[in-house]
Amino acid sequence: MAPSAIPQTPPKEVQQSDELLAAAVTKKIATTEFGSLPHLDASLLKVTKTTTPMNVPAAGDPIINTASQCTDHMITAVWNSTTGWGAPELKPYGNLSLAPTASVLHYATECFEGMKMYRGFDGKLRLFRPDCNCQRMLTSATRISLPGFDPKELEKLIIALVSVDGPKWLPEPGSFLYLRPTMIGSAGALGVAAPKECTLFVISTFMPPMDPPKGxxxxxxxxxxxxxxxxxxxxxxxxxxxxxxxxxxxxxxxxxxxxxxxxxxxxxxxxxxxxxxxxxxxxxxxxxxxxxxxxxxxxxxxxxxxxxxxxxxxxxxxxxxxxxxxxxxxxxxxxxxxxxxxxxxxxxxxxxxxxxxxxxxxxxxxxxxxxNSGEYAGKIKQWLVDIMYGNEEHEWGVVIDEVGGLASNCLYSGDCSPTGQIIRCFMAWMICFSWSNGIDFCLHSLISDGGLFGFFR
CATH class of the missing domain: 3.20.10.10 (D-amino Acid Aminotransferase, subunit A, domain 2)
Structure with missing residues (x-):
């Protein structure tokens, strides 16, 4: 019998009521907590691509099993209690700078997510239910007194990183890279209180398979x-x-x-x-x-x-x-x-x-x-593999555009705003029509990774 301190499962209608209440509270936190302060906005993403790209480890390289080899880029965004969320950045992977008095170092004001990007057997790049991870990260952030955000905006930022680093770092069908979105209290001040500054970052790294082969x-x-x-x-x-x-x-x-x-x-x-x-x-x-x-x-x-x-x-x-x-x-x-x-x-x-x-x-x-498995676990695992790697078309397997996408459609090194994207497209079309190769070539160039959009990166 279960201990009395933890009640048995309540009736279904009670559980549904709790779930609706939790969803309403989460929505309120995400949309109203900061009033008129700027919210996390993926359309403001600033992009600076690395000029010193790292080498991708070869298959079998021991560093793959250390979970320490990250890809070329990372996402960062900073929030503070006065100005709200600043413009997010996609920039070269590198160390963070923190004051010794940063809240995260003393009071564990941090939360994170664990998810993967997959290279499908059909060659396409996918995420698995990223909306669930982003929603859960909001739940974790509010529990630890970190700022709220729209989960959809975080998802867009994760997709931006995947669209930029996925093609180079995840070329082999049937492989994956681990993604780690993280939020930390970065305010440089001691005191047990909600942080007045927070840093969001997203990185990607190699991760070895962890399930023991014999159970x-x-x-x-x-x-x-x-x-x-x-x-x-x-x-x-x-x-x-x-x-x-x-x-x-x-x-x-x-x-x-x-x-x-x-x-x-x-x-x-x-x-x-x-x-x-x-x-x-x-x-x-x-x-x-x-x-x-x-x-x-x-x-x-x-x-x-x-x-x-x-x-x-x-x-x-x-x-x-x-x-x-x-x-x-x-x-x-x-x-x-x-x-x-x-x-x-x-x-x-x-x-x-x-x-x-x-x-x-x-x-x-x-x-x-x-x-090496039970019947049900084996079936379930194969179904998930099929969805993650594209053998089964399913809404949970979100295909990532490696050609367009938020980060790769940015003007020069910074402007991902709607205005910047319009200017960029206009400039690309102007160059197309100035060439004698014809409209077919222009269209191909505009949608090719190495074409005109690549020129403006």
Whole structure:
């Protein structure tokens, strides 16, 4: 039985009411908090392209596995409480300058997102549900007292970076790069208070696949907890991650891949990923069970959300149950042979089957019916791969224009405003009509990466 401190899942209508209220509050924060101060505006993007481009690591280069090799450019934007959001910039990748008294260094006023850009098997560049990541980043920012913004504007800025660095840094079909949008309190003043200045930046880096090929082994936590009711476990803030490192190190020293986080015996997350288990009830009903979002203890994972939606649409015989459940309940179900499979999911670990859980110094083996995966995890993972890499056309797979796009349509090194774009197009057409190659060549030049738009970059 779940501890009384955390209530069982409320009726569906109550959950829907909570979701509507949360959406209304988020919208209000994003649109009215700063009154007449300038909001984050992607149309003001200033572009300065690098004059010292870096070399792309060759396949197999060890640096790829370090998650330290970034691409040529980054996005930055600065907000302060007096002037609001300044014009965002796309500029050469480089270090940030912070005062030693910056709020982020003392009070952990920061949040971030994790997402990927994918080079499809069809050659196209894609993002996977970027709107979800940008909306979640707004939720995290407001939880940590950082400024609000329109998630659509952040999405446009991310797309701008992808459209510029994607062609060079992600040429191989079936590959990906990791994207890290981040916001930090950058005001140079001590004091436990909401930062008066904030820096937004977006970078892209190589990231190795992290899901263990033979299944993930988890060590169930007996003492430490990751999050608690009334806290901030639902927000993607650094304070949710740093304190877990000691427990993760202990787990790895004992031969396990990650910690299975418990709270008063309740199963919450696996490492920094959502945890899901497929089991059969005593009545013979197959269920996909995962911790609920309502207690705000776990992260509303984009992969988790996608997994649940795909299961609802494509595996109707598998009942989705979002509720609190204990490790004792899971252990008892496994002992009775009713656990079918389990897996973790997230941007980093993707869909990672679980092969074993250590609980109270006893290893519980989790079935993997397909050798290196369970049947359901294998299906779900393949469906997601197909969407991410273009084998299946789906609204979640957002194709990125590598020719046009916000950043590549900018006049010279700076002006991405509507006026700047109009001037640029007019100049390009004037040059076209001054040549004798004909209209067909002009049209081709205007839409080619190496054509007239390339000339004005």
């Amino acid at each position: 993930m082994k988890l060590l169930a936590s007996q003492e430490g907890v990751r999050a608690w009711p009334g806290g901030f476990g639902f927000a993607k803030v650094g304070a949710n991650y740093g304190p877990t490192l000691m427990a993760n190190s202990e787990a790895r020293s004992r031969g396990y891949d990650q910690v299975l986080w418990l709270l008063d015996g309740l199963v919450t997350e696996a490492g920094a990923s959502n945890f899901l288990v497929v089991w059969e009830t005593k009545e013979g009903k197959k269920q996909l069970v995962t911790a609920p979002l309502k207690d705000k203890i776990i992260l509303d994972g984009v992969t988790r959300r996608s997994v649940l939606q795909l299961v609802r649409e494509r595996i109707p015989e598998l009942e989705i149950v979002e509720r609190n459940f204990t490790m004792d309940e899971l252990a008892e179900t496994a002992k009775e042979g009713r656990v079918i499979e389990a897996f973790a999911c997230g941007t980093a670990y993707f869909v990672a089957p679980v092969s074993q859980i250590n609980y109270r110094e006893k290893d519980i083996d989790i079935p993997m019916s397909k050798g």
